[in-house]
Each structure stands twice: as structure tokens, then as C-alpha cells.
Amino acid sequence: MAEAHQAVAFQFTVTPDGIDLQLCHEALRQIYLSGLHSWKKRFIRFKNGIMTGVYPGSPSGLLVVVVGYMSTTKYAKLDPTLGLFTELSAYLPVSKYIGEDTQRIVGGVLVSTGLWVTIIFFMRSILKSLLSWHGWMYNRHGTMSLRTKLWLVLVKLLSGRKPMLYSFQNTLPRLPVPPVKDTMRRYLESVRPLMDDEKYNRMEGLAKDFEKNLGPKLQWYLKLKSWWASNYVSDWWEEYIYLRGRGPIMVNSNYYAMDFLYVFPTNIQAARAGNAIHAIMLYRRKLDRAQIKPLMVLNTIPMCSSQYERMFNTSRVPGVDTDVIQHVNESKHIAVYHKGRIFKVWMFYDGRLLLPREIEQQMERILADKSEPQPGEEYLAALTAGDRVPWAKARTEFFSRGRNKQSLDAVEKAAFFVTLDDTEQRYDPNNPVQSLDNYAKSLLHGKCHDRWFDKSFNLIVFKNGTMGLNAEHAWADAPIVGHLWEHVLSMDPVKLGYTEEGHCKGSPHPNLPGPQRLQWDISEPCQAVIDSSLNVARDLADDVDCHTFPFVSFGKGLIKKCKISPDAFIQIALQLAHFRDKGKFCLTYEASMTRLFREGRTETVRSCTIQTCAFVKAMVNNDTREEKLRLLRVAAEKHQDLYRLAMTGKGIDRHLFCLYLVSKYLGVDSPFLKEVLSEPWRLSTSQTPLQQVELFDLKNHPEYVSGGGGFGPVADDGYGVSYIIIGEDHINFLISSKHSSPETDSHRFGSNIKQAMLDLLELFQLDKNATK
Incomplete structure (x- = not known):
């Protein structure tokens, strides 16, 4: 084979006349170009380091x-x-x-x-x-005080004229440690609507005792850490919430992102993969050169960019007690899965990045390969879908030497992982419910053995050209992956485009070496571990009840006419829907970001408030419209206030989490902290933000935006709800729960959400107001 011959730089044989050395000039040329490419990257990184250092x-x-x-x-x-x-x-x-x-x-x-x-x-x-x-956050929407304008x-x-991605890292403030007294007060306020008087009085007593006795001692250690470390939360959050979890990360931790819902650029699987992979590699190039513009609130206030550092060339490596995140500075290949085989595909040739049509050519070669998987290879990736301890032990025992180690290195050190899925997924207007539900489930877990869940992210391209992402959560939060995905979707159909036949533009390369099939030696004991992990993963996947639906009755355009925050409106609707669904309130998690601080990640907004519960009860009791409207506005304002507190480092949950860890390090038991940290989040919610609005013409083409992303339920008897606001008239909801729980039903909850959204809007009587 030509590619096998070109892989050898030189050959020599020993003869009676001496050593006969034969050099392959093409291979030496590729080595020279590869080295030149590496030195260019090093120089750019050095230069960017200086530019960032003096910014x-x-x-x-x-x-x-x-x-x-x-x-x-x-x-x-x-x-x-x-x-x-x-x-x-x-x-x-x-x-x-x-x-x-x-x-x-x-x-x-x-x-x-x-x-x-x-x-x-x-x-x-x-x-x-x-x-x-952070006083700018408290300006009324649409207005700005003189103080804020001057600020x-x-x-x-x-801030300088042309900031690079990491320019503001040294100027961002550190995350502050809230006073224990404030955290106790806000915690008690958050659980008041969820407890009867007896339970609340008991919890109040525990909180006051903690505030007076143990709390100040633990707080002292946290203060010390906040002065010494860049962020007093993030490293512990990554380690204890993600890396020390011993259960499957599939469904429980990993999340997914969808393709366009109503736009199908091409039906050719290899072509879609070609454009998407090329767009991702272009993004990586910009990331390596720090040429991505840092996200700025109000186009002025910078947010932390540290999470971007491990987007590529990164894998989660299993351990018996804790996993670690492995990141390499440079990777020139990707790993591609198709029908049980894994291939290594080089992304560079002649010292340059492969063009979309050349990548499509490589994908065509993989799709045309009819070879069978080696024994144990087909289900190998199930190791990343099952429990972490068996995977860690198997990795040490079976993948630490020989070609197993070489092949595993090729996967773990790849820029990212690609799955050429052999199923077809797509939004079908003739069968909208089932088609979207199947699509979401496939992105979340697939067949449990056709995604490498440990990679920073998997690009999944289906047989009919639809695509999506599955991302590991430990290294970064969803908005970081979302930023990449927006770039890919904005480039794919418009800037890169396709021919009339649906292929990538350009021509195949006549001398391009083909993909390299990875080789494995999977012994019977190793296959037994793989089978066990697959069974665990399948049981988990089969239990997931996904429901995704586009809400098109109205969007943020009408909500803004109500003079209310769209996010607060949706969160209150979710509380009303949940009460109608289960007949009770529950502890609710809404993800907020703390990236206004150095190395900030997330904080929790406890959306189930006293004010929201009062509004829900008024709706259930059918109070007067005026009273319900008044309570709705009060609840919305309270929600906005909680969101501001979370974003400015005054949330309660990360503080309580760190206090609990300090108590464990000191060997001190706290009944209060133990009880707080064991409370289940039966409703976990998150909004998928659209961060680069300038990339999309939402007014004329709202369909050219991702359908959003979703995640699995956090509690066995709870719901996971993600939503994305698309344009002015469209909101996409993505719901998950477990079939095994008699209390939950994702489709029933979806119906309750639709009705709650309509009921909230009805209170404003916009049509009647317009008539007047």
C-alpha cells in the first residue's frame, strides 16, 4: 500500500559490500514540514505569552x-x-x-x-x-445610571484596543468568600418553602449553631485559600464533583449539543464530517494563537477564558480513587470510530491543515472499509461508559504495554474523537416527538460503545448527515463547548458550503495517505470487563426518558413586552409546571456562571423561592388576575436578584461545598453541612446561551441556530431541563428523567411546561392591551 510505504523514512540492508541505505525523500519532506509547523506554533505561543504578559x-x-x-x-x-x-x-x-x-x-x-x-x-x-x-448589574433593564456609564x-x-483570548486573566478579580452569616441567612430563606415548621425550626437551630461555633473556624481556612489560590472553589469543584465520582460519566455527567433543527446542509455523512472537522480544526488554530475574542459582557466587561485551555488534545484518564485530566500541548490527528473499528486520521499534510474535501476523502475511506472488528474491539469504548474503577484497573492491567498502549495513546492524545454513526437521526415534522426524542438519546449515550466518553468532546455525524456533540464535563462547562459549536455551525453551510451534489467544495488529494486502523489485543479477561461495563451502561441508558420539543407559541419577543426577564419567566413557568406535575415543590438547581472572576466556573441559583411558591399557589387557587400578576412580578424580581448574587460571588452552594470539604480535611463532623450537602436536586435546570449573536442572522434566519443541548437527570426521581432561546419567537426545551421512577414522566412534564408558559403569558393580556 502506498501509505504504508510512505510511512517509512528510510530503509537499509546489510550486504557484503557494506550497508545499503535508501532514503524516502517524500517521508523526509513530511518530517521537515511537520517540524516547521511545530516551531511556528511554539513561536506563536511564545509571542502570545509576551503580548498577554504585558497587556x-x-x-x-x-x-x-x-x-x-x-x-x-x-x-x-x-x-x-x-x-x-x-x-x-x-x-x-x-x-x-x-x-x-x-x-x-x-x-x-x-x-x-x-x-x-x-x-x-x-x-x-x-x-x-x-x-x-458589580453595581452595573442593578440597573433597570434598558436604562443605565450615570455612575455605570462613567465606570x-x-x-x-x-482595556486596550485589541485584546486576545487570555489578555484579561491577570486583571480579573479573585472570587470573594461570602460571610458565613450571609450564607446561613440565604440558605434558610431558600429552604423555607420546602419545609414544614418543625423541620425548618430544626434546620434553623443547626444553622445558627454552625454559624456561631464551627463556621468561623472553617471560614478562616477558606479565607486563607482565597488569598493563596487563584480561585478558592474551582480546583476542589473539579476534583470532588467530577473526577472523584466513581459511577458512569455517561448520562450522569456528560452532556450533548444538537445540530440545526430545520436545516439539513447535506445528506452525505462524509461530507458533513469533512466540513465540521475542518471548522473545528480552524477553531483550534485560532485558540492556539489566542485569536479568539474574549467574551465581554456589554461588549466591555471581560469574562475568564481559562476553561478554553483544555478544549483540545484532552482526555479524562480513569483512576481507582480519582480520575485525572490528561492534556497534551499538540496533537496532529483525530480518532474516528465506525462500526466497531477505530482509526487514526492525520489532520496535516504538506505542512498544512487538510481541506474539507480532503477530510471527506478520509471519511469516505473509513466508510468504505469493510474489515471486521478485532475480537473485543467493537465494544471497547464501553469501558468509558461504565463504572470508573473497573475501567481504571483494566487500563492498568491490559492497556499499559504493547500495541494496546500505542492504540490507547492514539485515542487519548487525539485532538478530539469522531463517531461516524450508522443510524439516522433528524427532526421529522411528520413525527416530531419521537424523532427528537431519539435524536437526544442518541447524542446523550448512543449505543453505549460508540462514543469515547472520556474525550473532551465527541463529534457525532449520523448516516444521513445530521450531527451533534457529546462533551465530558470535568474540564469545562457547557458555554465553552457551546462557543466552539456556534463557530462550527456558522461556518458549515454558509462559509464552507457544499456542491450541488452535497460534497465538500474542492477536490480529493491524489497522494493523501489513508487513515491508520488501530490494532488491539483484547484478551478474554479484558473482554469480560468490557461486557460488564457495557451491561451497566445499557441499563443506565435504557432507563433515560428523553423528551425534546420546540415551543413556538411565543418567545422572548413577547416576554420582553411583558417587561420581565425571559429567564425568570421560564424559571417561574418551570416551577408552576413542576407543582402541577408532582403536586409539590422541590429544591431547584439553575446553573449560573462566575466567570467575572479568575478561573470562575458555576454557581447555583436556587429558583424555588418563597416568592415563586406564593405565585404558584395563587395560580393553583385561582386568585384574581391582578394578584397573580403582582406575585409574578415579585417572584421575577427575586429570581433576578438571586442571579445577580450568584454571578457576583455571593451564592451559597459553592461556599457551603467548600466549607464541607474543609471540615472533612480537619476531621470535624458538621450535622448541618452533612444534611445540606445530602439534599437532592429533583429539578436541575440550565439555559444554553447564544454567545456569538453576530455570527447568525436571527432576524431573517432563526433556523440557523443549534437546537440546544441537554443532560441527564441529576436525581433518580427528578427532572433535568435545558432550554435555549432561539431568536424572538422560539424556545427549545430538552427534558430528561428516568423510566424507573414512578414520579416522573418527561412527556407529561413537557405538556405541563407548555401549559404553564401559556398561562403565564395570559396574565398580561397583551392582545387586550394592544387593543386599548
């Missing part, structure tokens, strides 16, 4: 300061060295080596450079102080 300064700014300083001192007839060389001459014979004029120039450059560094440090300190103020102007002036 908001720049080389041009240094030149201005140096020239301005030298000109000013010359005009004023001052010594530009400020006596620097006079002081040095007392200890070193400077004048023997450097002339007087040269001393003036060198000394002036050194002094002015020091002045430039001082200015940068001063600007950073002021910017950090400015970013620690925004100052932030803009100190």
Missing part, C-alpha cells in the same frame, strides 16, 4: 513611551539615565566599555522601559479594582 501594554506603546521620554529629557536637557550610570561607575568600570552618548541612549531606554512597566502595572491595578465593582468608559479606556 494592556503593547510594543507600540513601549515605543511611544521610549521615544517620548528620550525626546522630553533631550528638550529639557535632563540626564535620561537619572544618574543610573553614575551610580554604576562607582562599582563597575562602565566608561571603559560604553561611551557617554551610548550610556545616555541605553540608560534612557532602560529607564523609559521601567516607566512603561510601571504604567502597565498601574493600569492593571486600576482595572482590577474597577472589575471588582464603563473607564473600563473601556484601560
Whole structure:
């Protein structure tokens, strides 16, 4: 085979006349181009490190300061060295080596450079102080106070002109540790509607005892950590919430993202994969060069970008007690799964990234390969879907040497994982419910053995050209993967495009080496572990009840006319739907971000509030419309206040989590913390944000946006609900629960959500108001 021959750089044979050496010039050329590509990347990283290190300064700014300083001192007839060389001459014979004029120039450059560094440090300190103020969040929607306007102007002036992805990392403030007293007060307020008087009085007693006795001691350790570490929560959150979990990460941790719902760019599987993979690799190139614009609230206030660092070339490696995240700086290949076989596909040739049609060519070769899986290979990826301890032990015993290790390295060190799925998934307007439910379930868990759940993310391309993502959760949160996915979807049908026949644009490469089939030696004991993991994963997958539906009766356009936050509106509707569904309230989790702080991740908004419960009861008791409307507005305002507290580091759940960990490290039992951390989240919710609105023409083409993403239920008897607001008139809901729970039914809950949304809008009587 041509590709096998080209893989050998040189050959030699020993003859009576000596050694006969035969060099393969093509292979040596590829080695040279590969090395050149690597050195370019290193130089770019070095340059970006310097640019980020001096930001908001720049080389041009240094030149201005140096020239301005030298000109000013010359005009004023001052010594530009400020006596620097006079002081040095007392200890070193400077004048023997450097002339007087040269001393003036060198000394002036050194002094002015020091002045430039001082200015940068001063600007950073002021910017950090400015970013620690969050009063701008409390402006009424659509209005802005004079103080906020002045603050925004100052932030803009100190932020520089062309920030790169990591430019603001050193200027972001640290996440503050809330006072124990405030956390206790907010916690008790959050659980009041969920407890009767007896239970609440008991919990109040535990909280007050903790606040008075153990709390201050634990708080002292947290304060110490907050001064020493970049973020007092994030490292513990990653380790204890994600990496130390010993159960399956499939369904329980991993989440998914959908394709367009109503747009089908091509029906050719290899072509769709070609464009998507190329777009992802272009994004990685921009990421490596830090050319991605950092996300800015109000186009001015920067958010932390640290989570982007491990998006590519990353895998979760199982351990007996805890997993670790393995990240390599560079990877030039991807791993591709198809019908039980795994292939290694190089993404570069001739020192450049493969073009979409060339990637399609590689995918066509894989699809055309009719070879059978090796013994045990077909279900190998099920190891990543089952419990972590059997996988960790199997990895050590069966994958630590020989070609098993080489093949596993090829998967774990790949840029990302691709599955060419042999099923067809798509939104079918003739069968909308079943088609979307099947699509969601396939992205969430597939067949349990055709996704490598440990990879940072899996690109899944179905037989009919539909695609989606499945992402591992430990390394980053959903908005980071969402940012990548928005880039891919915006490039795929519009910027990259397809031919009339549905292929990627361009031509196949005549000399492109083909994909490399990974080889495995799977012994019978190893196959037994694989089968066991597969059984665990299948039981978990079969129990998942997914329901996805587009809500098209109205969207954020009408909600805004009600002068209410769309997110608050939806969250209150979810509370009403849940009460109608189960006849009771429950502890509710809504994910919020803390990326206004360095290395910030998430915080919890406890959406089930006293105010929301009062509104729900008014709806159930059929109070007057005026009373229900008043209570709705009060509940919405309370929800917005909780969201602001969460975003500004004043949430309660991460604080309580860290206090609990400190108590465990100290070997001290806290009945209060133990009870708080054991409370189940029976309703877990999250909004999928659209972060790069400028990439999509939502007004004319709202269909060119992802259908959103979803996740599995957090509690066995609870619901997981994700939603995405698409344009002005469309909201997509993605619901999950478990068939095994007699209390839950995803389709029933979906019906309750639809009705609750309509009932809330009806209170505003928009049609009647318009008539008046």
C-alpha cells in the first residue's frame, strides 16, 4: 500500500559490500514540514505569552513611551539615565566599555522601559479594582445610571484596543468568600418553602449553631485559600464533583449539543464530517494563537477564558480513587470510530491543515472499509461508559504495554474523537416527538460503545448527515463547548458550503495517505470487563426518558413586552409546571456562571423561592388576575436578584461545598453541612446561551441556530431541563428523567411546561392591551 510505504523514512540492508541505505525523500519532506509547523506554533505561543504578559501594554506603546521620554529629557536637557550610570561607575568600570552618548541612549531606554512597566502595572491595578465593582448589574433593564456609564468608559479606556483570548486573566478579580452569616441567612430563606415548621425550626437551630461555633473556624481556612489560590472553589469543584465520582460519566455527567433543527446542509455523512472537522480544526488554530475574542459582557466587561485551555488534545484518564485530566500541548490527528473499528486520521499534510474535501476523502475511506472488528474491539469504548474503577484497573492491567498502549495513546492524545454513526437521526415534522426524542438519546449515550466518553468532546455525524456533540464535563462547562459549536455551525453551510451534489467544495488529494486502523489485543479477561461495563451502561441508558420539543407559541419577543426577564419567566413557568406535575415543590438547581472572576466556573441559583411558591399557589387557587400578576412580578424580581448574587460571588452552594470539604480535611463532623450537602436536586435546570449573536442572522434566519443541548437527570426521581432561546419567537426545551421512577414522566412534564408558559403569558393580556 502506498501509505504504508510512505510511512517509512528510510530503509537499509546489510550486504557484503557494506550497508545499503535508501532514503524516502517524500517521508523526509513530511518530517521537515511537520517540524516547521511545530516551531511556528511554539513561536506563536511564545509571542502570545509576551503580548498577554504585558497587556494592556503593547510594543507600540513601549515605543511611544521610549521615544517620548528620550525626546522630553533631550528638550529639557535632563540626564535620561537619572544618574543610573553614575551610580554604576562607582562599582563597575562602565566608561571603559560604553561611551557617554551610548550610556545616555541605553540608560534612557532602560529607564523609559521601567516607566512603561510601571504604567502597565498601574493600569492593571486600576482595572482590577474597577472589575471588582458589580453595581452595573442593578440597573433597570434598558436604562443605565450615570455612575455605570462613567465606570464603563473607564473600563473601556484601560482595556486596550485589541485584546486576545487570555489578555484579561491577570486583571480579573479573585472570587470573594461570602460571610458565613450571609450564607446561613440565604440558605434558610431558600429552604423555607420546602419545609414544614418543625423541620425548618430544626434546620434553623443547626444553622445558627454552625454559624456561631464551627463556621468561623472553617471560614478562616477558606479565607486563607482565597488569598493563596487563584480561585478558592474551582480546583476542589473539579476534583470532588467530577473526577472523584466513581459511577458512569455517561448520562450522569456528560452532556450533548444538537445540530440545526430545520436545516439539513447535506445528506452525505462524509461530507458533513469533512466540513465540521475542518471548522473545528480552524477553531483550534485560532485558540492556539489566542485569536479568539474574549467574551465581554456589554461588549466591555471581560469574562475568564481559562476553561478554553483544555478544549483540545484532552482526555479524562480513569483512576481507582480519582480520575485525572490528561492534556497534551499538540496533537496532529483525530480518532474516528465506525462500526466497531477505530482509526487514526492525520489532520496535516504538506505542512498544512487538510481541506474539507480532503477530510471527506478520509471519511469516505473509513466508510468504505469493510474489515471486521478485532475480537473485543467493537465494544471497547464501553469501558468509558461504565463504572470508573473497573475501567481504571483494566487500563492498568491490559492497556499499559504493547500495541494496546500505542492504540490507547492514539485515542487519548487525539485532538478530539469522531463517531461516524450508522443510524439516522433528524427532526421529522411528520413525527416530531419521537424523532427528537431519539435524536437526544442518541447524542446523550448512543449505543453505549460508540462514543469515547472520556474525550473532551465527541463529534457525532449520523448516516444521513445530521450531527451533534457529546462533551465530558470535568474540564469545562457547557458555554465553552457551546462557543466552539456556534463557530462550527456558522461556518458549515454558509462559509464552507457544499456542491450541488452535497460534497465538500474542492477536490480529493491524489497522494493523501489513508487513515491508520488501530490494532488491539483484547484478551478474554479484558473482554469480560468490557461486557460488564457495557451491561451497566445499557441499563443506565435504557432507563433515560428523553423528551425534546420546540415551543413556538411565543418567545422572548413577547416576554420582553411583558417587561420581565425571559429567564425568570421560564424559571417561574418551570416551577408552576413542576407543582402541577408532582403536586409539590422541590429544591431547584439553575446553573449560573462566575466567570467575572479568575478561573470562575458555576454557581447555583436556587429558583424555588418563597416568592415563586406564593405565585404558584395563587395560580393553583385561582386568585384574581391582578394578584397573580403582582406575585409574578415579585417572584421575577427575586429570581433576578438571586442571579445577580450568584454571578457576583455571593451564592451559597459553592461556599457551603467548600466549607464541607474543609471540615472533612480537619476531621470535624458538621450535622448541618452533612444534611445540606445530602439534599437532592429533583429539578436541575440550565439555559444554553447564544454567545456569538453576530455570527447568525436571527432576524431573517432563526433556523440557523443549534437546537440546544441537554443532560441527564441529576436525581433518580427528578427532572433535568435545558432550554435555549432561539431568536424572538422560539424556545427549545430538552427534558430528561428516568423510566424507573414512578414520579416522573418527561412527556407529561413537557405538556405541563407548555401549559404553564401559556398561562403565564395570559396574565398580561397583551392582545387586550394592544387593543386599548
